[in-house]
Amino acid sequence: MTAATTQKLDRKQVEQLVREVLRQKLSGGPASVAKGSAQAGGGPPHPLVVNVSARHMHVTAAHLEQLFGQGAKLTKLKDLYQDGEFASEQLVTLVGPRQRIIPNVRILGPARDYSQVELSYTDGIYLGVDLPLRISGNHENTPGVTVLGPKGSVTLEKGVIRAARHVHMSTEDMAYYGVKDGDYLKLRIDGPCGITFDRVKVRYHPRVILEVHIDTDEGNAVDIESATHLELVK
Amino acid sequence: MTAATTQKLDRKQVEQLVREVLRQKLSGGPASVAKGSAQAGGGPPHPLVVNVSARHMHVTAAHLEQLFGQGAKLTKLKDLYQDGEFASEQLVTLVGPRQRIIPNVRILGPARDYSQVELSYTDGIYLGVDLPLRISGNHENTPGVTVLGPKGSVTLEKGVIRAARHVHMSTEDMAYYGVKDGDYLKLRIDGPCGITFDRVKVRYHPRVILEVHIDTDEGNAVDIESATHLELVK
Numbered sequence: 001m002t003a004a005t006t007q008k009l010d011r012k013q014v015e016q017l018v019r020e021v022l023r024q025k026l027s028g029g030p031a032s033v034a035k036g037s038a039q040a041g042g043g044p045p046h047p048l049v050v051n052v053s054a055r056h057m058h059v060t061a062a063h064l065e066q067l068f069g070q071g072a073k074l075t076k077l078k079d080l081y082q083d084g085e086f087a088s089e090q091l092v093t094l095v096g097p098r099q100r101i102i103p104n105v106r107i108l109g110p111a112r113d114y115s116q117v118e119l120s121y122t123d124g125i126y127l128g129v130d131l132p133l134r135i136s137g138n139h140e141n142t143p144g145v146t147v148l149g150p151k152g153s154v155t156l157e158k159g160v161i162r163a164a165r166h167v168h169m170s171t172e173d174m175a176y177y178g179v180k181d182g183d184y185l186k187l188r189i190d191g192p193c194g195i196t197f198d199r200v201k202v203r204y205h206p207r208v209i210l211e212v213h214i215d216t217d218e219g220n221a222v223d224i225e226s227a228t229h230l231e232l233v234k
Numbered sequence: 235m236t237a238a239t240t241q242k243l244d245r246k247q248v249e250q251l252v253r254e255v256l257r258q259k260l261s262g263g264p265a266s267v268a269k270g271s272a273q274a275g276g277g278p279p280h281p282l283v284v285n286v287s288a289r290h291m292h293v294t295a296a297h298l299e300q301l302f303g304q305g306a307k308l309t310k311l312k313d314l315y316q317d318g319e320f321a322s323e324q325l326v327t328l329v330g331p332r333q334r335i336i337p338n339v340r341i342l343g344p345a346r347d348y349s350q351v352e353l354s355y356t357d358g359i360y361l362g363v364d365l366p367l368r369i370s371g372n373h374e375n376t377p378g379v380t381v382l383g384p385k386g387s388v389t390l391e392k393g394v395i396r397a398a399r400h401v402h403m404s405t406e407d408m409a410y411y412g413v414k415d416g417d418y419l420k421l422r423i424d425g426p427c428g429i430t431f432d433r434v435k436v437r438y439h440p441r442v443i444l445e446v447h448i449d450t451d452e453g454n455a456v457d458i459e460s461a462t463h464l465e466l467v468k
Binding site for chain 2: 120121122125133165190192193194195196197198199216217218220221222223
């Protein structure tokens with residue numbers, strides 16, 4: 001069966017039913033909760049923002065052209081919290097090892113040096129992929145998946161992960177929390193389904209500001225929309 | 235459209251695709267992690283067992299007959315951890331307000347004085363049902379759902395919940411932890427995805443032994459299979 005045939009079959013089948021089955025959380029934008037605010041003086045340099053990352057994909061420029069045709073570029077659906085990052089209008093379909101399908105997986109832009117698929121464990125169990133817990137870009141011993149786009153398919157040999165909880169920080173954020181790149185903090189979320197998440201890894205980048213990323217399993221476990229208090233603690 | 239027609243249509247559609255889409259976690263038995271062991275002397279009266287409850291239903295004898303025919307009884311698939319509780323062989327299909335379907339929802343026995351459907355928030359978001367967080371049996375202001383069985387359907391007016399985290403305890407367990415019925419403990423789970431769950435409610439019953447119940451969102455968030463240490467703390 002060629003990739004094109006697979007895609008056609010899948011689309012026909014999924015559009016009636018499976019599209020209804022798997023929610024594209026991202027379409028409404030990721031859940032976001034911000035508590036506190038930036039303050040002059042002794043306060044934090046940036047408010048504590050916790051965003052729930054729905055399943056998504058990052059692509060290389062080459063893979064983007066394979067999936068969406070020669071010369072294809074990512075087009076912006078909406079800006080994400082970090083400057084320059086965006087949810088694109090481009091959607092792909094994932095096909096797991098037993099032909100199970102997850103449609104409507106959004107590509108986040110801009111294009112990267114590597115292609116990567118970030119799923120929740122709920123997604124991984126459904127697809128039949130044993131997801132390793134990884135920080136973005138660490139693809140050693142990670143599984144692959146077949147990705148379908150409107151103009152072609154890509155079979156990734158690796159790069160399918162559950163993204164490990166992490167917090168993006170600027171130099172000022174690290175100074176405020178007394179941590180350095182690669183350290184771990186705990187994220188305490190109070191509320192009816194309150195949770196303290198261990199092992200939230202600090203990730204420094206010169207162009208980011210304070211933002212925690214958790215996945216949909218974690219966001220639903222804590223029911224982040226009902227959170228009454230957020231705090232990063234050592 | 236009659237209930238019977240709905241059922242027929244749904245079955246035909248779902249059996250090819252949706253059955254594949256929604257995993258029946260219970261079929262392999264709920265994930266279970268026990269750390270520590272019962273000890274003579276100063277140790278705990280029972281080992282700390284944490285079980286992940288997949289989506290499931292409890293039924294009254296009357297609803298069971300509506301769904302499975304006159305005189306129907308629950309038949310045992312496998313025993314659960316608490317004495318007398320079991321996963322039955324009987325499966326139902328849930329139909330949400332927008333005709334979204336979750337098939338293969340297992341009934342847990344024995345029959346009860348009330349019918350109740352326990353789902354994760356992931357399930358609720360998919361079905362389009364805003365799940366209230368409740369302890370079993372508290373159905374005030376809870377939504378309903380349509381339930382399909384092989385011989386008929388039941389439209390529940392209420393009783394669809396996300397089960398609040400809880401820990402079943404005997405008198406000896408409560409004495410050991412220094413708590414009483416209705417108190418809250420925290421459940422600390424160490425591991426690569428370590429989490430401390432707040433607000434684990436103590437539920438006393440004369441015929442139960444120590445067992446924590448969390449749902450699949452919570453079990454996947456903490457990746458309970460990789461847990462290295464479990465502890466109930468005040």
